[in-house]
Amino acid sequence: MTTRLEAPVQEPRSISRDVLAVRSATRRYPARRRGREPVLALEGLDLSVRDREVLAVVGPSGCGKSTLLELIAGLQEPDAGSVEVAGAARAEERRRGCAYMPQSDLLLPWRDALSNAALALECSGASRAEARRAAAPLFERFGLGRFENARPNELSGGMRQRVAFLRTLLAGRPVLLLDEPFGALDAITRAQMQDWLAAALAHEPRTVVLATHDIEEALLLSDRVAVLSPRPGRVVAELEVELPRPRVRRELVSDPAFIGLEQRALEALGC
Amino acid sequence: MLKRRWATGVLVLVAIGAWQVVASLPGVDHLTLASPAETARAMWNDASLLFDNAWTTLVEVLLGLAIAVALGGAAAVVMHVVRPLRDIAYPLLIASQAVPVVVIAPLLVLAFDYGIGPKLAIVALICFFPVTVNLVDGLRAVDPEQLKLMRSLGASRAATLWKVELPSALPYLFSGLRLAATVSVIGAVFGEWAGADKGLGRLVLLGINQLQTPRVYAGVVILMAMALLLFVAATVAQRVAAPWSLEERTA
Numbered sequence: 001m002t003t004r005l006e007a008p009v010q011e012p013r014s015i016s017r018d019v020l021a022v023r024s025a026t027r028r029y030p031a032r033r034r035g036r037e038p039v040l041a042l043e044g045l046d047l048s049v050r051d052r053e054v055l056a057v058v059g060p061s062g063c064g065k066s067t068l069l070e071l072i073a074g075l076q077e078p079d080a081g082s083v084e085v086a087g088a089a090r091a092e093e094r095r096r097g098c099a100y101m102p103q104s105d106l107l108l109p110w111r112d113a114l115s116n117a118a119l120a121l122e123c124s125g126a127s128r129a130e131a132r133r134a135a136a137p138l139f140e141r142f143g144l145g146r147f148e149n150a151r152p153n154e155l156s157g158g159m160r161q162r163v164a165f166l167r168t169l170l171a172g173r174p175v176l177l178l179d180e181p182f183g184a185l186d187a188i189t190r191a192q193m194q195d196w197l198a199a200a201l202a203h204e205p206r207t208v209v210l211a212t213h214d215i216e217e218a219l220l221l222s223d224r225v226a227v228l229s230p231r232p233g234r235v236v237a238e239l240e241v242e243l244p245r246p247r248v249r250r251e252l253v254s255d256p257a258f259i260g261l262e263q264r265a266l267e268a269l270g271c
Numbered sequence: 272m273l274k275r276r277w278a279t280g281v282l283v284l285v286a287i288g289a290w291q292v293v294a295s296l297p298g299v300d301h302l303t304l305a306s307p308a309e310t311a312r313a314m315w316n317d318a319s320l321l322f323d324n325a326w327t328t329l330v331e332v333l334l335g336l337a338i339a340v341a342l343g344g345a346a347a348v349v350m351h352v353v354r355p356l357r358d359i360a361y362p363l364l365i366a367s368q369a370v371p372v373v374v375i376a377p378l379l380v381l382a383f384d385y386g387i388g389p390k391l392a393i394v395a396l397i398c399f400f401p402v403t404v405n406l407v408d409g410l411r412a413v414d415p416e417q418l419k420l421m422r423s424l425g426a427s428r429a430a431t432l433w434k435v436e437l438p439s440a441l442p443y444l445f446s447g448l449r450l451a452a453t454v455s456v457i458g459a460v461f462g463e464w465a466g467a468d469k470g471l472g473r474l475v476l477l478g479i480n481q482l483q484t485p486r487v488y489a490g491v492v493i494l495m496a497m498a499l500l501l502f503v504a505a506t507v508a509q510r511v512a513a514p515w516s517l518e519e520r521t522a
Contacts, residue, residue: 070419073423074423075419075422075423095422095423095425096425098423099423099424100419100420100423102416102419102420103416104416106414106416106417106420108417108434108435108438108439109515110438110513110515119424119434120424122430122434123421123424123425123426123427123430123434124424124425151515153515153518171423171424171425
């Protein structure tokens with residue numbers, strides 16, 4: 001049962017088409033041990049994302065946000081329903097359409113920051129030197145110029161996330177899937193990273209699905225928020241955030257529209 | 272760190288002191304136990320003989336280790352990539368370590384003559400297991416999230432192996448190498464006991480038969496030093512090849 005708190009998504013921006021569509025997707029994990037029940041992670045989940053739209057997926061931990069992102073990314077297959085990325089439904093085609101940024105940065109400790117970001121280009125066939133050359137301008141543009149040769153263990157948590165995000169960007173895919181990218185950071189660093197990401201997306205507009213458990217983060221960064229129920233995850237509410245992006249945190253938190261949306265999100269989450 | 276080195280030095284001195292005391296007890300037969308002083312004298316007097324033979328043994332050990340790393344590395348990668356093979360071949364791997372080298376060594380010498388061949392075979396045989404098992408485990412221990420990331424980036428199997436799995440298994444390989452380094456020397460000695468015309472193992476065996484006990488002890492000390500040196504060399508190599516694996520985590 002889906003309670004729509006907001007007008008159907010097609011209405012105001014119906015010019016741009018959906019790049020991403022999840023139709024009544026169900027994902028069940030087999031029981032880990034005999035005698036246990038299989039885990040139903042997602043059940044009949046519907047979701048669509050328009051071109052260049054930033055969709056935030058908010059929900060309590062364990063509600064299947066990561067499963068949803070991995071389904072979209074083509075790393076898993078739904079047990080029922082379908083997932084389409086740019087019209088392609090097969091997993092390997094979805095993989096080619098999406099760049100996935102996992103919860104932990106997963107930087108390789110034996111590579112410096114630039115080579116870590118350039119890994120995405122190497123995986124699509126570039127030589128290491130070519131990949132580094134191609135990644136370098138992005139480092140300059142996103143304020144990492146001085147850190148090209150730093151090893152991951154020399155970088156702060158926020159810096160590591162930036163490198164991981166650039167790696168995602170460099171994969172050159174139309175859809176970015178960000179799985180709680182700042183979940184492991186302290187509050188202040190997280191706030192800085194959110195502003196950084198907002199600016200980065202203003203620079204490099206992409207279709208983004210951002211999984212987060214932070215409502216403020218969702219409202220700060222996204223065009224639309226999908227609220228998921230506890231497991232099995234379903235979309236229980238969709239909120240349009242009709243404020244221009246990038247948004248300024250200080251202005252946003254005192255904006256009545258923001259406060260209203262936050263309240264509705266909390267309500268949908270049952271808080 | 273430095274303090275610990277000193278402590279090790281002191282401990283070695285204490286051990287040598289105890290050895291000296293035991294060796295000079297009235298009831299101790301000098302034909303079975305040479306004192307440190309006698310050992311040192313033998314080492315000095317027979318220096319060129321000992322080190323000449325030690326060189327032969329060292330060459331056997333290093334070449335045997337190289338063979339073990341090459342074959343073990345290849346076996347581990349093949350076992351890792353061809354998943355069913357790993358489960359099938361693992362028992363065989365364990366069996367290889369259970370081969371009684373003492374028995375097999377004379378047979379190898381019979382088959383391949385007195386040359387370096389049988390020694391290399393034996394060193395490689397006993398070093399193969401620690402190298403292979405550690406590398407297989409290391410390749411398997413890669414963070415599954417990392418593999419997921421590579422898959423989402425569209426990386427080929429070869430790229431994943433080369434860019435992620437092998438580098439992250441490197442510290443495991445070095446652990447295996449350290450274990451192999453210490454047993455390799457024993458392997459070379461067994462090989463020489465089964466039949467050789469040169470090498471520390473053979474010299475020690477001759478020394479026992481000719482009741483030259485101090486020379487035997489001198490040989491043993493050099494063999495121990497050799498194993499220690501190889502162990503340290505493996506650690507230094509790790510520091511060069513995989514420095515991240517030895518750094519303290521600054522999280």
